[in-house]
Amino acid sequence: MKKLTTALLGLLILFSSSCRLLKPSKDMGYDFVATLFNGKVEADGMHYLIKNLDGTIYNSNVVLVDGGPSVDSALGEKIFVFYWANEAYGFFCKKPQKGKPLQILVGDEWKLLNHTESVRVDSTVKFFQRYMYSPKIEKGKESRLINVYLTPREDLSQQFEIRQDSTEIKHFFVREIRGEWMKLQLCIDYSSYFAVCVGALTTEAWEEISKHSESYPIYWIRWRQGTKLLTPLSDFYDKYAYY
Structure with missing residues (x-):
């Protein structure tokens, strides 16, 4: 009887855990x-x-x-x-x-x-994927440090800084959004594509650039904390705008 009670208790715990896993996440309004x-x-x-x-x-x-x-x-x-x-x-x-x-x-x-x-x-991820993340440097300064993580959590052992330098501007694709975290991938130097595209780059050109960037480093940033946006929208630019 004791073994049966223990087994039933185990099944109940397992069922409760499964229900928690299947329960949809609360819509906080940022999806x-x-x-x-x-x-x-x-x-x-x-x-x-x-x-x-x-x-x-x-x-x-x-x-x-x-x-x-x-x-x-x-x-x-x-x-x-x-x-x-x-x-x-x-x-x-x-x-x-x-x-x-x-x-x-x-x-x-x-x-x-x-x-x-x-x-x-x-x-939200589709919205952001229209844009490239390229942190702006303050007027009068030569560089800016960006805090990034290797995993989507604030683990200091996985944190380091990337320097955005005015002489070599970095651009990042937005690959994924997971709650308050945004997954970025460093983009290749795509300046040569402007030689064949007049004005804005085409969708086909961006698809090719994205594919060639797939082996480049991946980082995570915390883009918001609750209702507070941590990443200025001025740090993003429309991939299809004219330059």
Whole structure:
């Protein structure tokens, strides 16, 4: 009887562990990004209405015009990304639910935004993979040190510094995002590709560059800590923008 009780207890523990493993991770709102584009523009620009969770209006003056986005003072720096070249805003958001408004993060507050054809939702990793990570050097300085890790955790034995030098700028592909950690891979020197591409590099060129970089070193950085972004968005650039 004692052996049977022990066996049943073991099975119960195993079942409980399996349930914990199968339980989906909580959606903290950082797995997706909603990008607001300059879609069908009216005479006074493209307007987006942001509401509070109770349906009351939070902000009705988010406008995208031909000259670039117009930042309303109520948003300030609470928007996630604000990029002029693409004439777009971006907000972290929860997974879309059919027929329901998107839940977007404005700072650390949840708001509602209608999911129209002018709003595109991507996974956070897909959103970042459009960009290259290339930390900017402060004006007047020659270099900058970047803290990186060999594993996605703050293990001091796995931490070291990479020097971003103004005479030899490093570029990194975003390969994966795992919670608060971002996986980077050093990119090859792709300057020679501009000899055959006019303006921005093509998708095919980037695919080739990415493939040739697959044997290069891999690092991890902590890109956010809770609601705080640790990596300035100015450290990323659009791979398909003109240079």
